Amino acid sequence: MPENQNIPQAGTSVTSPQIEQRYAPSEIEPRWQARWDADASLYAAEGHGVGEKGWGKPKYYCLEMLPYPSGALHMGHVRNYAIGDALARHMWMRGYNVLHPMGWDAFGLPAENAALKNGVPPREWTLGNVAAMKKQMRRMGLSYDWSTEVTTCLPDYYRWNQWFFLKMFEKGLAFRKKSKVNWCPECQTVLANEQVVGGCCWRHEDTVVELRDLTQWFLRITKYADELLEGLDKLEGWPEKVRTMQRNWIGRSEGALVDFEVQRDSESASQRVGEKIAVFTTRVDTIFGATSVQLAPEHAVAKAFALEDDALRVQIEGLLAEQQKARETDALGAIEKHGVNTGRFAVNPFNGERVPIWVANYILADYGTGAIMSVPAHDERDFEFAQKYGLPVRRVIVPAVAGAEESVLPFTAEEDAVVVNSGEWSGLECGVAQGKMAEFAKAKGFGTPTVTYRLKDWGVSRQRYWGTPIPMVYCDGCSPDEPMPVAESELPILLPEQIDITQTNGSPLGRVAEFVNTTCPKCGGPARRETDTMDTFVDSSWYFYRYTDAKNSRAPFDSDKANYWFPIDQYIGGVEHAILHLIYSRFWTKVMRDLGMVKNNEPAERLFTQGMVIKDGAKMSKSKGNVVSPDDMIARYGADATRMYALFAAPPDRDLEWQEEGVAGISRFLGKVYRLTTKYSAAAGSTETAPTPKDQVLLRRLHQTIAKITQDFDGRWHFNTSISSIMILVNEIAANEAAMDDGEISSAIVAEVFRGLILLLAPFAPFFVAEMWEQIGGEGVVFRTQWPVVNEELAREDEIEIPVQVNGKLVNVVKVPAGSDEAVVRAAALADMKVMARIEGKTVVKVIVVPGKLVNLVVK
Numbered sequence: 001m002p003e004n005q006n007i008p009q010a011g012t013s014v015t016s017p018q019i020e021q022r023y024a025p026s027e028i029e030p031r032w033q034a035r036w037d038a039d040a041s042l043y044a045a046e047g048h049g050v051g052e053k054g055w056g057k058p059k060y061y062c063l064e065m066l067p068y069p070s071g072a073l074h075m076g077h078v079r080n081y082a083i084g085d086a087l088a089r090h091m092w093m094r095g096y097n098v099l100h101p102m103g104w105d106a107f108g109l110p111a112e113n114a115a116l117k118n119g120v121p122p123r124e125w126t127l128g129n130v131a132a133m134k135k136q137m138r139r140m141g142l143s144y145d146w147s148t149e150v151t152t153c154l155p156d157y158y159r160w161n162q163w164f165f166l167k168m169f170e171k172g173l174a175f176r177k178k179s180k181v182n183w184c185p186e187c188q189t190v191l192a193n194e195q196v197v198g199g200c201c202w203r204h205e206d207t208v209v210e211l212r213d214l215t216q217w218f219l220r221i222t223k224y225a226d227e228l229l230e231g232l233d234k235l236e237g238w239p240e241k242v243r244t245m246q247r248n249w250i251g252r253s254e255g256a257l258v259d260f261e262v263q264r265d266s267e268s269a270s271q272r273v274g275e276k277i278a279v280f281t282t283r284v285d286t287i288f289g290a291t292s293v294q295l296a297p298e299h300a301v302a303k304a305f306a307l308e309d310d311a312l313r314v315q316i317e318g319l320l321a322e323q324q325k326a327r328e329t330d331a332l333g334a335i336e337k338h339g340v341n342t343g344r345f346a347v348n349p350f351n352g353e354r355v356p357i358w359v360a361n362y363i364l365a366d367y368g369t370g371a372i373m374s375v376p377a378h379d380e381r382d383f384e385f386a387q388k389y390g391l392p393v394r395r396v397i398v399p400a401v402a403g404a405e406e407s408v409l410p411f412t413a414e415e416d417a418v419v420v421n422s423g424e425w426s427g428l429e430c431g432v433a434q435g436k437m438a439e440f441a442k443a444k445g446f447g448t449p450t451v452t453y454r455l456k457d458w459g460v461s462r463q464r465y466w467g468t469p470i471p472m473v474y475c476d477g478c479s480p481d482e483p484m485p486v487a488e489s490e491l492p493i494l495l496p497e498q499i500d501i502t503q504t505n506g507s508p509l510g511r512v513a514e515f516v517n518t519t520c521p522k523c524g525g526p527a528r529r530e531t532d533t534m535d536t537f538v539d540s541s542w543y544f545y546r547y548t549d550a551k552n553s554r555a556p557f558d559s560d561k562a563n564y565w566f567p568i569d570q571y572i573g574g575v576e577h578a579i580l581h582l583i584y585s586r587f588w589t590k591v592m593r594d595l596g597m598v599k600n601n602e603p604a605e606r607l608f609t610q611g612m613v614i615k616d617g618a619k620m621s622k623s624k625g626n627v628v629s630p631d632d633m634i635a636r637y638g639a640d641a642t643r644m645y646a647l648f649a650a651p652p653d654r655d656l657e658w659q660e661e662g663v664a665g666i667s668r669f670l671g672k673v674y675r676l677t678t679k680y681s682a683a684a685g686s687t688e689t690a691p692t693p694k695d696q697v698l699l700r701r702l703h704q705t706i707a708k709i710t711q712d713f714d715g716r717w718h719f720n721t722s723i724s725s726i727m728i729l730v731n732e733i734a735a736n737e738a739a740m741d742d743g744e745i746s747s748a749i750v751a752e753v754f755r756g757l758i759l760l761l762a763p764f765a766p767f768f769v770a771e772m773w774e775q776i777g778g779e780g781v782v783f784r785t786q787w788p789v790v791n792e793e794l795a796r797e798d799e800i801e802i803p804v805q806v807n808g809k810l811v812n813v814v815k816v817p818a819g820s821d822e823a824v825v826r827a828a829a830l831a832d833m834k835v836m837a838r839i840e841g842k843t844v845v846k847v848i849v850v851p852g853k854l855v856n857l858v859v860k
């Protein structure tokens with residue numbers, strides 16, 4: 001407890017400064033932290049049943065994305081959590097029942113890497129990091145309800161991943177199929193993409209990673225593709241850039257599938273009749289302009305050609321290698337396009353024309369059908385390819401307006417454009433032709449209208465150790481290839497803890513006999529467990545539901561609780577999660593809705609993506625040596641100053657350039673508030689007497705600040721300007737220090753202004769505010785005190801009346817804000833209707849302004 005010997009005995013006029021205390025966050029903050037830690041109910045969500053504390057209150061679910069427990073918070077975390085914490089505290093003060101939880105995305109590869117490097121078991125390493133980061137969060141004074149903490153690597157959480165998996169398997173939403181994986185022949189195991197470095201294994205730098213076909217588990221997210229897409233239109237509280245990224249990721253396109261029949265040259269002995277290449281096109285109206293068919297290197301027809309022709313096989317393998325390299329480095333979009341003419345032909349079913357079949361490195365086997373028709377005249381990429389290899393370019397679309405036929409190729413428009421040189425479809429508008437031609441293909445049996453998506457089913461199998469075991473078994477006796485679900489009552493299937501992951505042969509779980517060997521749920525004979533674990537994105541797809549009922553041991557959560565809290569009112573995190581996490585969690589919500597577990601269609605009503613924290617113009621990173629440690633900042637300036645600076649230095653959606661002088665500046669500002677508040681902490685009295693003009697100046701500034709900050713929380717979250725408006729208020733108070741000391745400002749007003757100031761600071765500097773609240777004798781917990789309400793009357797700027805004369809005679813009186821300068825007063829006078837009427841048709845020779853007094857116009 002602070003010693004309050006400097007509390008003045010009466011009035012507001014205080015004492016000499018030497019007994020004022022200095023602001024010492026290193027003393028204040030740990031003291032309040034200990035008090036908060038001892039009170040579990042302080043930040044706990046309130047029950048919402050009849051008679052419970054939260055009953056009848058509006059709810060507010062404020063959520064920051066849960067971190068990966070890497071071991072230490074970085075400045076990006078500090079910023080993310082400072083935003084969420086300010087919002088949560090503000091909403092409590094606005095009277096909401098607030099849920100503000102935190103947890104740990106605790107499975108994943110780094111724990112395995114650390115085990116390999118330091119010999120610490122993944123569980124031990126992870127839980128040690130959780131403890132360290134939780135300590136940092138407490139030190140920051142973040143208002144989390146730790147009673148709902150979720151740690152995804154613990155069985156009480158991941159058993160529900162397994163439970164969901166069984167439900168999805170039952171519904172046909174979890175299934176197995178062959179898929180490509182990175183395979184290290186040295187390790188004899190599958191590698192994650194992050195473990196492939198420059199095309200080689202991270203542990204065997206000279207070993208080239210192979211792509212292998214492996215049977216893997218998938219979740220059928222494509223079943224919800226349309227709903228995921230359409231739902232984006234309604235997510236108005238999400239940043240437009242995130243919605244656009246998701247739309248592109250889902251990548252819905254309407255088009256047609258058209259079969260081109262393969263025709264080998266007549267000398268080929270192995271010609272198979274009826275072999276077809278299905279191409280997907282969004283522009284079937286351009287099919288008369290197709291001058292080649294192009295295949296992905298892994299397309300079945302390309303493979304068949306390669307078998308017949310060694311030289312061709314070598315070339316196709318070269319194309320495939322280029323493609324894989326580009327895929328690994330995520331450079332597929334910019335790949336230098338190469339192709340090879342196979343010397344074989346395909347027949348365009350619309351006009352019977354033979355076109356050459358090419359294989360190209362930029363065509364992907366797993367996108368569309370892995371084959372396209374190339375129409376150089378009307379597609380940028382096809383045009384580029386045709387120019388490079390000298391393929392013919394044939395125009396079949398022209399602008400609808402007459403005389404525009406000379407338009408430059410490629411001509412890719414489909415609006416206001418018509419089909420030409422295309423038989424019976426010539427003359428149709430492109431859109432009309434697309435529909436009619438797709439229907440024609442269907443009627444003739446060589447195609448069909450169709451929709452494709454870029455979105456693929458979600459591959460969740462990982463041949464890793466540190467993840468949720470997939471709850472399936474295989475029995476050679478019953479059906480060796482048909483996986484069988486374990487009984488729900490057997491969950492959780494525990495991840496074995498004592499396991500050597502330093503060996504390199506095969507899947508880590510596959511080497512643990514006690515794990516693998518089990519009994520068949522059907523025949524009771526010996527069976528094997530699935531040894532794949534789940535992608536960690538499964539963990540983060542539904543963790544926020546668990547927060548509403550984190551201790552439930554009978555279900556993932558209670559539906560009533562989830563239905564009360566959901567959707568999340570505000571979700572806050574980095575834009576790097578715009579696609580994977582935020583699409584998977586939307587999918588998971590829809591699955592849970594269809595299982596009857598929740599009523600909401602979307603997990604989060606509003607999403608906010610904060611900017612990055614940078615230093616010296618670059619993202620903080622160890623390799624650049626520009627990392628600023630939150631611990632250092634807190635040790636030097638306190639958690640309050642560090643957090644407040646993170647909110648003050650830039651609007652929250654922009655990048656923030658970290659400057660230590662700025663943190664020091666905030667610390668000095670808090671020191672000033674500390675000094676003033678301490679000095680006037682005993683101010684009190686009744687506000688019944690009419691305020692003096694000096695009272696009014698302070699009250700006006702206070703209420704203008706209340707209005708500004710309340711608007712900022714309700715609207716665009718310009719916390720940087722919120723904090724600067726508090727600084728302006730404090731400057732105004734400081735400017736009136738002499739007046740307060742002399743009793744020119746009533747004690748009651750002084751008390752009201754300081755009370756308001758402290759409440760306005762509460763979302764931004766919680767330790768400081770708790771201390772100051774106690775200093776001024778505030779009742780109860782400051783964060784449960786009602787947020788100040790603006791008094792519009794008090795906030796309004798005073799106006800003064802200025803008489804306006806024309807040639808010395810009074811014409812009217814105009815109102816201008818107090819303190820207006822000459823130009824404002826002059827403009828107001830000249831804009832007055834009566835004055836304008838009086839001077840109409842005359843020339844104003846001179847305008848005399850006596851500021852605050854009068855305006856005189858001299859006219860002729």
Ligand SMILES: [Zn+2]
Pocket residue numbers: 184185186187188201202203204207
């Ligand atoms: Zn290897």
Ligand SMILES: [Zn+2]
Pocket residue numbers: 475476477478479520521522523524525527
């Ligand atoms: Zn069996």
